Amino acid sequence: MLKRFFSYYKPHKRLFIIDFSSAVVVAILELAFPVAVQWFIDKLLPSGDWNTIVTIGVLLLIVYLVSTVLQFIVSYLGHKLGINIETDMREQLFTHVQRQSFRFFDNTKTGHVMSRITNDLFDIGELAHHGPEDFFIAIMTFIGAFLIMFNINPELAIIAIIMVPFLVWLVTFCNVKMNHAWKNMYSKIADVNARVEDSVSGARVVQSFTNEEFEINRFKKDNGSFRLAKLVAYKVMAGTHSSIYMMTRLVTLVVLVVGAWFSFNGKLTYGELVSFVLYVNVLIKPVDKISALLELYPKGMAGFRRFLDLIDQEPEIKDRPDAEAVKGLMGDIRFNDVHFRYDEHKAVLEGINLNIRAGETIAFVGPSGAGKTTICSLIPRFYDVNEGAISIDGIDIRDMTKHSLRSHIGIVQQDVFLFTGTIKENIAYGKKNASEEEIFEAARKAHLVDFIASLPEGYETQIGERGLKLSGGQKQRLAIARMFLKNPPILILDEATSALDTATEKIIQQALNELAANRTTLVIAHRLATIRDADRVIVVTEEGIAEDGTYSELVNQGGIFAKLHHIQFQEV
Numbered sequence: 349m350l351k352r353f354f355s356y357y358k359p360h361k362r363l364f365i366i367d368f369s370s371a372v373v374v375a376i377l378e379l380a381f382p383v384a385v386q387w388f389i390d391k392l393l394p395s396g397d398w399n400t401i402v403t404i405g406v407l408l409l410i411v412y413l414v415s416t417v418l419q420f421i422v423s424y425l426g427h428k429l430g431i432n433i434e435t436d437m438r439e440q441l442f443t444h445v446q447r448q449s450f451r452f453f454d455n456t457k458t459g460h461v462m463s464r465i466t467n468d469l470f471d472i473g474e475l476a477h478h479g480p481e482d483f484f485i486a487i488m489t490f491i492g493a494f495l496i497m498f499n500i501n502p503e504l505a506i507i508a509i510i511m512v513p514f515l516v517w518l519v520t521f522c523n524v525k526m527n528h529a530w531k532n533m534y535s536k537i538a539d540v541n542a543r544v545e546d547s548v549s550g551a552r553v554v555q556s557f558t559n560e561e562f563e564i565n566r567f568k569k570d571n572g573s574f575r576l577a578k579l580v581a582y583k584v585m586a587g588t589h590s591s592i593y594m595m596t597r598l599v600t601l602v603v604l605v606v607g608a609w610f611s612f613n614g615k616l617t618y619g620e621l622v623s624f625v626l627y628v629n630v631l632i633k634p635v636d637k638i639s640a641l642l643e644l645y646p647k648g649m650a651g652f653r654r655f656l657d658l659i660d661q662e663p664e665i666k667d668r669p670d671a672e673a674v675k676g677l678m679g680d681i682r683f684n685d686v687h688f689r690y691d692e693h694k695a696v697l698e699g700i701n702l703n704i705r706a707g708e709t710i711a712f713v714g715p716s717g718a719g720k721t722t723i724c725s726l727i728p729r730f731y732d733v734n735e736g737a738i739s740i741d742g743i744d745i746r747d748m749t750k751h752s753l754r755s756h757i758g759i760v761q762q763d764v765f766l767f768t769g770t771i772k773e774n775i776a777y778g779k780k781n782a783s784e785e786e787i788f789e790a791a792r793k794a795h796l797v798d799f800i801a802s803l804p805e806g807y808e809t810q811i812g813e814r815g816l817k818l819s820g821g822q823k824q825r826l827a828i829a830r831m832f833l834k835n836p837p838i839l840i841l842d843e844a845t846s847a848l849d850t851a852t853e854k855i856i857q858q859a860l861n862e863l864a865a866n867r868t869t870l871v872i873a874h875r876l877a878t879i880r881d882a883d884r885v886i887v888v889t890e891e892g893i894a895e896d897g898t899y900s901e902l903v904n905q906g907g908i909f910a911k912l913h914h915i916q917f918q919e920v
C-alpha cells in the first residue's frame with residue numbers, strides 16, 4: 349500500500365526534492381543552534397570580546413533569515429505538493445467512477461461515492477506533505493541530537509535516551525487504536541452523506557408523505573453515530589497527546605536535575621548544561637513530530653485505503669483488447685439465445701431470440717417487470733448478457749468499443765435526467781461540438797421554440813437542479829431535442845411520450861415519427877395509441893417473447909396483445 353502511495357509523488361518529483369532538501373537544511377541549522385549557544389556561553393562570554401559577540405549576532409541573524417525563507421518554502425511548497433497529490437487522486441477517482449458500469453451504480457449509494465471523492469481524501473494531502481518529510485527529519489534530528497549529546501556527556505545522553513523506547517511503544521500502541529477510530533469515523537460520515545443525498549433529492553416525496561419527522565429521526569441516528577465515532581477518535585487522540593506530553597516533560601526534568609548534579613561535580617560546564625537541555629528538546633521534538641504523524645497517518649491511510657478499495661474495482665463492462673471502433677452502423681439488431689440475470693437469484697431473460705431489421709420501428713409491450721427495459725439496456729451494453737449474444741449489423745456488440753457502440757444509440761428515458769445549467773447547455777449535451785444553428789434546429793424539431801421564446805432569457809434560462817423548473821412535458825421535449833442533435837441510427841424510446849398532454853403528444857409523436865424514419869427504433873410503450881404506426885409489436889412476458897407481429901395481426905390473433913388492446917380501448 350505504501351508503494352502505491354509513493355507512486356503518486358512521481359509527477360511532482362521536483363516539488364518534492366525542493367521541499368525535502370529545504371527541510372533537511374532547516375533541521376541541520378536547528379541541530380547546530382545549541383552548539384552555538386554552548387560556545388557562546390563557555391567561550392565567548394568569559395572572553396568579554398564585544399566585537400566578536402556583535403559579529404556572531406549578525407551571522408546568527410543571517411542564518412535565521414535563511415532559515416525563515418526555508419521554513420516558508422517547506423510550509424508552502426510542502427502543502428502545494430500535498431494538495432497536488434490529493435487533486436490527482438480525486439480526479440483519478442472521479443474518472444474511475446465515470447467509467448463504472450450500471451451494476452456498480454445499482455449497488456452503490458451516491459452519498460458513499462461522494463464521501464470517497466471528497467471527505468476521504470481531505471487528510472491525504474496533509475499526509476503526503478508531512479509523512480515522508482517529517483519521518484525522515486525526525487529520524488535525522490533524533491540521531492544527530494543523540495550523537496552530539498553523547499559527545500558532550502555520554503552518561504547524561506544515555507539517561508536521556510533511556511526513556512525513548514517507552515515513548516516508541518506508546519506511539520505504536522496509540523497508532524493501532526487511532527487507525528481503527530478514524531476508519532470508523534470515515535464510514536460513519538459516508539452514511540451521513542448518503543442519508544443527506546437521499547433526503548434532499550427525495551425532498552418532494554418526503555413532503556408529500558409528510559415524513560419530515562421520520563427523515564429527521566433517521567438523520568439524527570446517523571449523525572449521532574458519526575458524533576460518537578468522532579468522539580472516540582478524539583478521545584484516543586487526547587489520550588495519545590497527553591501521554592506523550594507527560595513522557596517528554598519527564599525526560600527534560602530528569603536531564604535538568606541530573607545535569608545540575610553533574611555540574612556541581614564539575615563534570616559539566618554551564619554552557620554544556622544549557623546546550624544539553626536545549627538538545628533534549630531537539631531530541632524530543634522528533635517524538636512530537638512522530639506523534640503528530642501518528643494522528644495523521646491513520647487518518648490519511650484510512651482514506652487512502654477506501655480510495656484504493658474503489659480504484660481497484662474494475663469496471664464490469666470493458667472493451668476487449670481487440671475491440672473495434674465501429675462507424676456507420678445501420679442498426680440491424682439480433683438477439684441470439686440471450687440469457688440475462690441481474691443477480692444470482694432470478695433469471696430475467698431466458699433464451700431470447702430477436703431479429704430487428706435496420707430501419708424498423710419495434711414496439712415492446714407486456715406486463716410490468718417482464719423485461720422490456722432490460723432487453724433495451726443490453727443493446728448499449730449497460731449490462732452484458734450471461735449467455736448468448738447480441739449483434740448489430742452482424743458484429744457482436746462485445747467486439748465493438750463501448751464508446752463507438754453507444755455513439756450509435758440514442759435513449760430517451762422515461763425519467764428524463766437533465767443537468768443543472770441552461771436550456772442551451774442541456775440540448776447541446778447531445779452533441780458537444782454542436783453549432784448554435786444545430787441547437788436551434790433541434791429545438792425547433794422538438795417543438796420547443798415557442799416555449800423558449802416565451803422565457804425572458806430564452807436559451808440561456810437556467811432550468812434548476814435536474815430541470816426542476818420545467819414541466820414534465822417540457823423536460824421530455826428537451827430530451828427529444830437532445831436526441832435530434834445526437835442523430836443516432838438506433839433509437840430507444842422508453843415511454844418517451846408518457847409525460848405529455850394529448851395535444852403536445854400528437855405533435856411530439858409526429859416529430860418522433862420523423863426522427864424514427866430510416867432508423868431502427870425500439871419503443872417501450874404502455875399506451876398502445878402511440879405505437880399504432882410501429883412496423884412490429886413484440887409482446888414480452890415473464891416467459892419470454894410471447895407474440896411478434898404487426899399491430900393488426902396481433903389484435904386479430906386474439907392473444908395477450910389483443911386483450912391489452914381491448915382493455916385500453918374498452919372494446920369487448
Ligand SMILES: Nc1ncnc2c1ncn2[C@@H]1O[C@H](COP(=O)(O)OP(=O)(O)OP(=O)(O)O)[C@@H](O)[C@H]1O
Pocket residue numbers: 454690691696714715716717718719720721722723
Ligand atoms: N437494476 C436492476 N437490478 C436488479 N433487478 C432489476 C434491475 N432492473 C430491473 N430489475 C428486475 O428485472 C425485471 C425486469 O425489469 P424491467 O425493468 O426490464 O421490466 P419492464 O418490462 O421494463 O417493466 P416496466 O414496464 O414496469 O418498466 C424485474 O423483475 C425487475 O425487478
